[in-house]
Amino acid sequence: MTAPMPSVDRAAASRAAVAARRARAAVKESVRVGERTALEVAEAAGRDADLPEAGMRVAELLGTLRGLGPTRVADTLETLGISPVKKLGGLGHRQRARLLDWLRAREGGSGRGRLVVLAGPTAVGKGTVSTFIREHHPDVLLSISATTRAPRPGEQDGVHYYFVDDAGFDGLIERGELLEWAVVHNASRYGTPRPPVEAALAAGRSVLLEIDLAGARQVRAAMPDAVLVFLLPPSWEELVRRLVGRGTESPEEQARRLETARVELAAQDEFDELVVNDDVRRAAQEVVDLLAVPSGGARPAGRAGSAR
Ligand code: 5GP
DSSP states (O other), X not given: OOOOOOHHHHHHHHHHHHXXXXXXXXXXXXXXXXXXXHHHHHHHHHHOTTSGGGGSBHHHHHHTSTTOOHHHHHHHHHHHTOOTTOBGGGOOHHHHHHHHHHXXXXXXXXXXXXXXXXXXXXXXXXXXXXXXXXXHOTTSXXXXXXXXXXOOTTOOBTTTBEEOOHHHHHHHHHTTOEEEEEEETTTEEEEEEHHHHHHHHHTTOOEEEEOOHHHHHHHXXXXXXXXXXXXXXXXXXXXXXXXHTTSOSOHXXXXXXXXXXXXXXXXXXXXSEEEEOSSHHHHHHHHHHHHSOOBTTBOOXXXXXXXX
16 A cells, blocks of 8 residues: 655645646637637647646647637547547647648638628527628628528518529529528528538638528538537527517417527537627627638637627
8 A cells, every 4th residue: 555645745736736727727828819829839739748738638729719619629629530638748649740730721721711600599689790790891791591481571682682482492402502401480491502602712701691500500511610600698588578579479479489599599509609699799790700711820819708
């Protein structure tokens, strides 16, 4: 049996552990605010195993990157063949090479625009946020969906939607011209035309899709580089207030809408970024920051205001 460690050593060891944790937190913060790139941190960890960088988990480093929520961090680690508990200093030669290549590709930018998907529960204000972006950021392409629903008064074909009939929508699906599509509110079909999105991204222009949850999931599968943003209400009470509105719906209809919102809110963990819609201008700015293409590692600062 080994003798118990003298208490003075235990105290020293625990002080050292606290200091190491603090040092790792400082490294993470420097990446998060854009002072250093994740690539620089991973390279430093490879050079010197005594640095705090080497004691950081790869998952922690990836988690500091914009647009990488827990689901995408897990997917990326799987793609790279790196265990979720692996530390930067403990990577094998091939694992390190794969991680560095991945970070280089991401930070170097590919010359392509960013695809950002904006989704969220009913009545959270997705339309208001995307309209604000359309009006203030003409550099961003706000995709125009095709739909089988009838135009509302004031809506123009080719501006708000491409209004098509069922046969027209079938044709778009058959020709593979939709990036995603879904039946929304158990009523009409809505879909994102693929060619304008592909063309804009290839030309380096960023694209925003304002679509429902089912559509967001399809985009994630079709375009793994897309950043999925979930717009949240400031509070559940505020969402109830916005949903129930002027009280023109029956209690049954109100209950149905609230149940839908509850189910939709439960999907937020699948998303890369959470943005709280407490103020349209601020929420829109957060989404615009996410649309910015990273260049040479410099990213828009921080995740201030995001709920994650
Ligand atoms: P509205 O009929 O009120 O214009 O839109 C109803 C819902 O359809 C919105 O919540 C919007 O997010 C969703 N939607 C609009 N365009 C698309 C699309 O192209 N694909 C999917 N999946 N949903 C869409």
